[in-house]
Amino acid sequence: MPQTIIQDGTVVSLDPDIGTLEGADVLIEDGEIVEIGGDLADANAEPIDASGKIVFPGLVDSHIHLAQTQVRGIAGDWSLMNEYFDHMLGNITGLYRPEDMYLGGLFGAFEKLHTGTTTALDWSYPNTLEHGERAVDALQDAGIRAVYTYGPPGDDAAKWWFESDVGLPEENIRELHEEAIRDDDLLSLALGLRGPDFCTDETARADLELARDLDALSTIHMGAALWPSSVYGEDYQGFGAIEDMLGPDVNVAHGNHFAQEDIDHAVEQGVSFSSTPEVEMQMGHGIPVTGKVLEAGGRPAWGVDVCSNVSGDMGSQMRIGMQLQRMFDNQAVLEGDEEVTEVSIAARDTLEMATIEGARALGLDDEIGTLTPGKRADVVVLDASDFMTAPSHSPIETIVFQSDPSHIDTVLVDGEPVKRDGELTNDLVESEFDRFVESGHRLVDEAGIEL
Numbered sequence: 001m002p003q004t005i006i007q008d009g010t011v012v013s014l015d016p017d018i019g020t021l022e023g024a025d026v027l028i029e030d031g032e033i034v035e036i037g038g039d040l041a042d043a044n045a046e047p048i049d050a051s052g053k054i055v056f057p058g059l060v061d062s063h064i065h066l067a068q069t070q071v072r073g074i075a076g077d078w079s080l081m082n083e084y085f086d087h088m089l090g091n092i093t094g095l096y097r098p099e100d101m102y103l104g105g106l107f108g109a110f111e112k113l114h115t116g117t118t119t120a121l122d123w124s125y126p127n128t129l130e131h132g133e134r135a136v137d138a139l140q141d142a143g144i145r146a147v148y149t150y151g152p153p154g155d156d157a158a159k160w161w162f163e164s165d166v167g168l169p170e171e172n173i174r175e176l177h178e179e180a181i182r183d184d185d186l187l188s189l190a191l192g193l194r195g196p197d198f199c200t201d202e203t204a205r206a207d208l209e210l211a212r213d214l215d216a217l218s219t220i221h222m223g224a225a226l227w228p229s230s231v232y233g234e235d236y237q238g239f240g241a242i243e244d245m246l247g248p249d250v251n252v253a254h255g256n257h258f259a260q261e262d263i264d265h266a267v268e269q270g271v272s273f274s275s276t277p278e279v280e281m282q283m284g285h286g287i288p289v290t291g292k293v294l295e296a297g298g299r300p301a302w303g304v305d306v307c308s309n310v311s312g313d314m315g316s317q318m319r320i321g322m323q324l325q326r327m328f329d330n331q332a333v334l335e336g337d338e339e340v341t342e343v344s345i346a347a348r349d350t351l352e353m354a355t356i357e358g359a360r361a362l363g364l365d366d367e368i369g370t371l372t373p374g375k376r377a378d379v380v381v382l383d384a385s386d387f388m389t390a391p392s393h394s395p396i397e398t399i400v401f402q403s404d405p406s407h408i409d410t411v412l413v414d415g416e417p418v419k420r421d422g423e424l425t426n427d428l429v430e431s432e433f434d435r436f437v438e439s440g441h442r443l444v445d446e447a448g449i450e451l
């Protein structure tokens, strides 16, 4: 059995029973973490030197549309309700060919791996079954752990969004699941639901029932704008038609406009929330749901959302999401005419939201999210000894505040090195690069986007 040993690092396990260990080793066998501790020397294991480095669990991006990677940098000045709906959902996604899904997914996954994210929920909008097949090929070829999320096709916004009464394409979903996802240990299936904000009550319920029938996670964009009242002339509806169907297999992306009592109820039912703070702050989704989920006794997971807009690096999201919440909490204290004498959430919290909370949101917390014997070996090794990161007095703060992707030396997914000595190991990074760039130029040109 192939063995690897990560040696002599500062191991931030995030497992409460193991804690943080100095000068420790992580022994990996056949993709599984088998032991963590001092002096685990094993002559048969391939060594990875981690002296002067921090070893921590791979990050989890709980909400991203990877196929937008080749249209990077077009949405930086966009709002959700105007340009994003018009240009992205109403135009560009309809122009995607299967190869564009492949190339966007592939390089989106490379960006993830390069920046220490080993698992992503890829919210996909395949125009045909073949588009879905190529999107899944990309995840497999990149070697990332992923929850492939089959959402509505991206070629007809009027049909699939805005009071849609058309259910998700069940036959395609079942076929793709059986042919490519079910038997792949690194992949699982989710359904990208439009939910009550975007489709009729019957359709919202039927999509969720289909996901349950497939034993798949349901992930839904909800509460990210005012439209349930402003567009349809209805009052705030909370979870509306799916209120009595909530459970741990339901994940809400954004959720900004939910009332506290609805968040309380949802957290009690085990619903997870994915907040994508940077995009939400820009595009007008509203205040991120972080504070309300914490108030309800839960914790959100972080996500990037759209790499057409922001970097795919999860480090930015865990820092921005935390600092924004601290700002709101500090401001509430100041408005009570008190000085701020402590911060509300800790660096450890945001790192956990980017790891174990993400894993929990995706139903993968038994497999990943902490460095724990018995879990799969999704591991990041970060250089804490260069002029930007040393001296590292607090490894968690080095990870959260001081490091950038250039410090990520080694990344393992399921025990396999996908990045070594600061470089991705996959040959496709070079061989597919020109096609990736061409795909982006074609999409932006054909869409007629003026930048």
Ligand SMILES: [Zn+2]
Pocket (backbone or CB within 6 Å): 063, 065, 123, 221, 253, 305
């Ligand atoms: Zn999204």
